[in-house]
Amino acid sequence: MYLSELLSNKIFISAVTGWLVAQVLKTLIHMAMTKSFQAERLVGSGGMPSSHSATVCALATSAGILYGLGSFEFAVTAIFAIVVMYDAMGVRRETGRQSKVLNEMIKMLSHMGKDVKVEDTLREFIGHTPLQVLAGAILGIALACVICL
Numbered sequence: 001m002y003l004s005e006l007l008s009n010k011i012f013i014s015a016v017t018g019w020l021v022a023q024v025l026k027t028l029i030h031m032a033m034t035k036s037f038q039a040e041r042l043v044g045s046g047g048m049p050s051s052h053s054a055t056v057c058a059l060a061t062s063a064g065i066l067y068g069l070g071s072f073e074f075a076v077t078a079i080f081a082i083v084v085m086y087d088a089m090g091v092r093r094e095t096g097r098q099s100k101v102l103n104e105m106i107k108m109l110s111h112m113g114k115d116v117k118v119e120d121t122l123r124e125f126i127g128h129t130p131l132q133v134l135a136g137a138i139l140g141i142a143l144a145c146v147i148c149l
Helices: 002-007 010-034 051-067 072-089 091-111 130-148
Strands: none
Touching: 010 051, 010 130, 051 072, 051 130, 072 130
């Protein structure tokens, strides 16, 4: 009963589909650029397109379609989408840039003979560029329109 209810919820399906499609596209794009498959890209953050943006834009768009642009549901999901996308381009992107610099420092220290463990490196794929966020947003909006209209 609960599962059929959940699977008939177009807003939920739109958001999950936005995330899933973005993650698969992100993996394929990364694979095309690096000529190697990395399973982590299927669930990891960062990269093109932004799965965060695809998810929240699909969520907000489907709420807008189903409940109207003047609804409480659309207002909450639209503000949530704005906050998530702003954060992906701001704090999370800067964290990724800092990780890249710190990883270079770890390499330099290691080459200088300092005792630095390889597992001490930090994840660099964390945030998104504005283009990655825009691509994710367009993907999420398009998917919600297909699912809800």
